[in-house]
Amino acid sequence: MRSRTANRSGIVIRRRVTPAGDIIVTLLTPQGKLKAIARGGVRGPLASRLNLFHHVGIQIYQTPQSDLASVQQAVLEGALPKLAEPERYAFAHLMAELADALFQEGEFTEQAFELFAGALRGISHQPDPEWVALVMGFKLLGLAGFVAQTARCARCGADQPAHPDPLGGQMLCGNCASLPAYPPESLDFVRYVVRRSVRASIEAPVPTEQRAMLWRALERFVTVQVGNVQSWRQLVPQPREGATV
Structure with missing residues (x-):
């Protein structure tokens, strides 16, 4: 050579x-x-x-x-100079860590490159960088082949689960779950975010007060399926003692 x-x-x-x-x-x-x-x-x-x-x-x-x-x-x-702003930097850093973990050297990734570049632009320019990061985090995972099971309970296989899985970031039925069901907006998001277009998801943001459970689901799923990502320490809200979600 x-x-x-x-x-x-x-x-x-x-x-x-x-x-x-x-x-x-x-x-x-x-x-x-x-x-x-x-x-x-x-x-x-x-x-x-x-x-x-x-x-x-x-x-x-x-x-x-x-x-x-x-x-x-x-x-x-x-x-994108605005990515240096504290309220945007942590989300951009998470996207970079995810891309580094998901895609390999020498692997042709034109679609991944375009999706990642779009994530950085959205975090830089959109007024709600947190929502952009949530959407694009799930989209990057889906592109890499990591898609959470949402049609059936991750433990027993029951149809139409609606509860968070605190261990694996999947979804559980009412019989297997220890946590309350997702609110309707969050449930719709986790079921369809991978299949929907980025634009459709960005234009239908989940209320801010519901996002903590989505961050925890994303963190658990990535940790179990892909590996440790350091940026979670800054982004993922930790449940208060005695909290149910």
Whole structure:
């Protein structure tokens, strides 16, 4: 295998600076995830371009002996400055962590790239970034093949379950459940969000007071099916002692 140079365009979903001053980035591109290193990057112009959530065009070079491609050049193709706002950053960071966990290096993911880019734009521009993040979290999972069982109880198989599953993020029937049923708006959302268009879901937001249970369901489902995601610590409300939901 010969050394090769390639051009890629993608969004930075992970960024780490090493003690030596190198920047290691993971990008989600239409051709899949890409991990690369900008050697000495913190001391040069690449530092401001290879930031989290930036859409960049990069030229990479890789030899047969190297595990990581080297970033030779980087051009900023797009940025969403409002994602730095505290009320938006945590949701954008969750989307980046989910994309990193769900999609693999070398896996062709053009649809995933477009969905993720749309999630960041929505979180940046929409007045309700929390709702955008909830919708897009479920949509990213569905695209990756992780869809919660909503037609039958996750324990006994009974039809039309309506209660949260506190352990697995699925749905339970009244006989198997320990928690109250979802309110009508939340029940409709969890049953149909994966099949509905993004626009239809965004235009029918669940009331704010019902979202805590949706966040907990999403967190449980991701943790069981995909793995640990650190952003939950900032986003998922913890039940109060004695609370039922």
